[in-house]
Amino acid sequence: MTTSARNETSIDLKEIFSHYTKEKKNLIPLLQEAQVKAGYLSEEAMEQISYFLGVPLIKVWEVATFYNQFRFVPVGKHHIRVCMGTACHLAGARLILEALERELKIKVGETSPDGNFSLERVACIGCCMLAPVMVIGDRIHPRMTPFKVEEVLIPFAQQQGSPKAG
Amino acid sequence: MRHSLTFEDILARARTEWGDLQKKTHISVSAATCGRAAGALEVIDCFKDELGRRNLEVPVIQVGCLGLCYADPLVIISKPGSLRIAYSRVTPQIVPRLVEGYIEGDDPCLDLALGVLETDGDGAAYIPELTRFEHERRIILRRCGYIDPENIAHYIANGGYYALRTALTMTPEEIIEELEKSGLRGRGGAGFPTYRKWQSCHDAGTRPKYVICNADEGDPGAFMDRVVLESDPHAVLEGMIIAGYAVGSEQGYIYVRAEYPLAMERVRVALRQAEEWGLLGENILGSKFSFHVEIAAGAGAFVSGEATALVAALEGKRSEPRVRPPRLAEAGLWGKPTLLNNVKTLACVPVILQKGAAWFASIGTEESRGTAVFTLAGKVANVGLAEVPMGTTLRKLIYDIGGGIAKNKQFKGVQIGGPSGGCLPVSLLDSPIDYDSLREAGSMMGSGGMIIMDEDNCMVDAARFFVDFSTKESCGKCTMCRLGTLQMLQILQDICAGKAGMDDLDLLMALAEDVKTGSLCGLGKTAPNPVLTTLRHFRDEYEAHILRKCCPARVCPDLIAYYIVPERCERGCEHCVLTCPTEAIKGGKGDTKVIDQGKCSKCGTCIEVCPPEYNAVIKVSPVDLLPGAHLASGK
Numbered sequence: 001m002t003t004s005a006r007n008e009t010s011i012d013l014k015e016i017f018s019h020y021t022k023e024k025k026n027l028i029p030l031l032q033e034a035q036v037k038a039g040y041l042s043e044e045a046m047e048q049i050s051y052f053l054g055v056p057l058i059k060v061w062e063v064a065t066f067y068n069q070f071r072f073v074p075v076g077k078h079h080i081r082v083c084m085g086t087a088c089h090l091a092g093a094r095l096i097l098e099a100l101e102r103e104l105k106i107k108v109g110e111t112s113p114d115g116n117f118s119l120e121r122v123a124c125i126g127c128c129m130l131a132p133v134m135v136i137g138d139r140i141h142p143r144m145t146p147f148k149v150e151e152v153l154i155p156f157a158q159q160q161g162s163p164k165a166g
Numbered sequence: 167m168r169h170s171l172t173f174e175d176i177l178a179r180a181r182t183e184w185g186d187l188q189k190k191t192h193i194s195v196s197a198a199t200c201g202r203a204a205g206a207l208e209v210i211d212c213f214k215d216e217l218g219r220r221n222l223e224v225p226v227i228q229v230g231c232l233g234l235c236y237a238d239p240l241v242i243i244s245k246p247g248s249l250r251i252a253y254s255r256v257t258p259q260i261v262p263r264l265v266e267g268y269i270e271g272d273d274p275c276l277d278l279a280l281g282v283l284e285t286d287g288d289g290a291a292y293i294p295e296l297t298r299f300e301h302e303r304r305i306i307l308r309r310c311g312y313i314d315p316e317n318i319a320h321y322i323a324n325g326g327y328y329a330l331r332t333a334l335t336m337t338p339e340e341i342i343e344e345l346e347k348s349g350l351r352g353r354g355g356a357g358f359p360t361y362r363k364w365q366s367c368h369d370a371g372t373r374p375k376y377v378i379c380n381a382d383e384g385d386p387g388a389f390m391d392r393v394v395l396e397s398d399p400h401a402v403l404e405g406m407i408i409a410g411y412a413v414g415s416e417q418g419y420i421y422v423r424a425e426y427p428l429a430m431e432r433v434r435v436a437l438r439q440a441e442e443w444g445l446l447g448e449n450i451l452g453s454k455f456s457f458h459v460e461i462a463a464g465a466g467a468f469v470s471g472e473a474t475a476l477v478a479a480l481e482g483k484r485s486e487p488r489v490r491p492p493r494l495a496e497a498g499l500w501g502k503p504t505l506l507n508n509v510k511t512l513a514c515v516p517v518i519l520q521k522g523a524a525w526f527a528s529i530g531t532e533e534s535r536g537t538a539v540f541t542l543a544g545k546v547a548n549v550g551l552a553e554v555p556m557g558t559t560l561r562k563l564i565y566d567i568g569g570g571i572a573k574n575k576q577f578k579g580v581q582i583g584g585p586s587g588g589c590l591p592v593s594l595l596d597s598p599i600d601y602d603s604l605r606e607a608g609s610m611m612g613s614g615g616m617i618i619m620d621e622d623n624c625m626v627d628a629a630r631f632f633v634d635f636s637t638k639e640s641c642g643k644c645t646m647c648r649l650g651t652l653q654m655l656q657i658l659q660d661i662c663a664g665k666a667g668m669d670d671l672d673l674l675m676a677l678a679e680d681v682k683t684g685s686l687c688g689l690g691k692t693a694p695n696p697v698l699t700t701l702r703h704f705r706d707e708y709e710a711h712i713l714r715k716c717c718p719a720r721v722c723p724d725l726i727a728y729y730i731v732p733e734r735c736e737r738g739c740e741h742c743v744l745t746c747p748t749e750a751i752k753g754g755k756g757d758t759k760v761i762d763q764g765k766c767s768k769c770g771t772c773i774e775v776c777p778p779e780y781n782a783v784i785k786v787s788p789v790d791l792l793p794g795a796h797l798a799s800g801k
Contacts, residue, residue, distance in 0.1 A: 147775055
């Protein structure tokens with residue numbers, strides 16, 4: 001097996017493998033568990049899964065890149081998901097996403113250089129009565145407005161000792 | 167080997183547990199995902215603290231969703247010998263009052279109450295004070311919000327697993343015949359007669375066979391399946407077990423969307439409990455029939471809701487649909503005969519066996535039997551779930567049950583069936599909701615998501631939104647779906663930006679037809695529906711965008727401008743100036759504020775922060791209408 005030289009992303013999936021058989025149907029659950037463990041799918045993790053299942057690495061990539069759930073860059077300490085479902089869209093989700101991009105100075109799909117925030121758009125989290133919503137970590141923030149975005153972010157920014165200017 | 171319990175043992179145990187709870191004062195909190203988002207878990211903690219402080223031994227249980235999402239967090243206080251009262255929008259602040267008033271004392275705090283919670287002849291929970299329940303008929307949702315979904319005893323004590331016991335005394339053929347008589351059609355969208363799927367899977371000679379529950383609810387803006395799994399997971403499980411018995415399968419899978427962690431957790435608990443109680447696993451209820459169920463977590467692909475694509479996902483592949491035939495009943499999961507049904511279809515099965523096919527068939531219309539569960543979301547006053555007999559009109563659903571349009575706005579349209587469905591206007595409000603009427607109107611039942619739009623929603627933008635969604639979710643297999651939808655999206659973006667010509671509408675129509683014809687699966691075949699229906703019913707809005715560069719609902723950013731009406735602006739206030747993220751608003755204290763249109767990012771913050779008593783910021787469209795536009799623009 002080829003091992004990645006990047007030690008900072010080193011990951012050991014042995015413990016996860018011990019719960020699975022080497023059947024190909026386990027590819028997606030394994031990718032999911034590896035992502036839960038590291039927050040994203042590193043090349044190394046996919047190499048290990050490929051080796052474990054005896055599935056060519058290109059097949060692992062093929063499946064991993066197909067599904068929206070899988071990420072290939074680490075998420076930030078605070079992972080922010082903006083719901084872009086229909087109800088949220090009609091209630092102005094686009095403005096929420098734009099406000100977040102402006103405040104965090106990152107685009108959707110990116111992680112801030114300090115590793116503090118990452119931003120993602122999701123199809124629907126099923127909380128349509130609270131539209132528009134965004135989720136930071138596990139916490140749902142209901143009935144967002146562009147102005148509330150700034151308010152909601154304040155405690156997270158302060159936590160880092162870098163109060164937001166403006 | 168575990169020793170097998172008889173159903174009578176199980177029933178006695180469940181009834182004792184449920185009965186003991188009913189003898190005590192207890193608190194039920196709606197804590198499905200919707201309730202939790204509204205703060206249900208905080209409310210539960212507050213109740214526990216408050217009860218602890220007063221040394222009261224009162225159980226606080228989590229129940230599912232009663233469908234009244236607008237009233238979350240919903241709390242129900244049951245007191246033996248007294249009324250069972252539901253309180254809406256409970257906050258930690260009012261918890262002490264409820265504990266002191268109704269739990270310790272005899273004051274039901276009626277000013278805070280939504281109504282009394284009762285159960286009807288079908289065992290369905292309802293609140294007589296709410297007139298919406300006069301129009302609803304709850305079958306699938308009858309236990310939702312009433313029982314603890316993580317306690318199998320509650321399910322059994324309220325009629326659960328009777329049908330399984332009955333089914334095990336019937337032959338598979340008798341069960342399928344009963345389904346045929348009931349007229350049940352698939353609740354996932356297409357409305358295929360359920361018994362025919364079961365029959366073909368039953369008839370298939372190869373073994374093993376598989377039963378799959380499709381809980382990959384991908385329609386953005388629909389959450390019925392989530393609510394059913396989070397509120398009454400055993401109903402779905404019981405339907406699956408019966409399906410397994412009827413078609414001759416020993417292995418089932420529930421494919422749940424990854425975005426629904428709580429639903430997955432509750433299904434996991436349900437599986438474990440059903441196994442402990444001898445209702446799942448080897449020799450169910452002492453019979454020769456064995457059935458196992460595994461959960462599979464979806465990985466976030468809308469197309470996985472398509473039956474053959476879902477099977478590919480379960481096999482660990484890219485979730486791409488394939489050509490049918492062969493049908494899943496002949497060659498499904500790992501090439502074996504497979505039965506795949508939606509969550510709500512399976513949840514209908516136990517009640518049909520329990521109450522009889524004739525009873526079920528007596529509800530609804532000639533061609534569409536039973537009830538339909540809808541989520542009402544968008545600009546409707548009472549967002550939530552509703553279950554109505556098939557054939558109920560849209561007007562009844564939106565106005566009598568949904569409470570009409572929020573904030574006294576004008577109704578504009580309703581999108582039924584998500585990105586695959588169509589948008590229906592005011593003139594179709596009186597059409598009945600059933601599979602065939604909706605199809606005639608250019609829409610479809612879909613899985614039951616209903617998004618209500620008002621005067622502030624732009625129909626071109628809505629169509630653009632759905633096509634954008636389909637473009638992103640296209641698996642890429644068929645050229646017309648992969649690239650055709652992309653071309654449609656570009657035309658729609660041009661229209662929204664005021665850059666399109668009238669001939670683009672013809673092109674859009676032609677492309678829409680080609681995408682329908684040139685796509686293999688439902689995703690591509692139905693992706694043009696939102697465009698075709700909005701073109702049919704709201705053509706004037708498309709024309710306004712193209713001919714007058716005007717977005718009548720003032721939504722499309724390129725066709726609108728923000729403007730501060732000088733006469734209304736209170737000059738001592740600086741809210742907009744201080745909060746504008748792009749510093750586009752000029753004018754200090756005492757000056758008239760002016761928006762620099764060159765800098766304005768159209769984020770809407772100024773409208774939000776302008777105090778309602780001034781209401782000085784407005785949106786104009788087309789941009790030419792801007793008073794003194796040439797002066798205010800950033801040169």
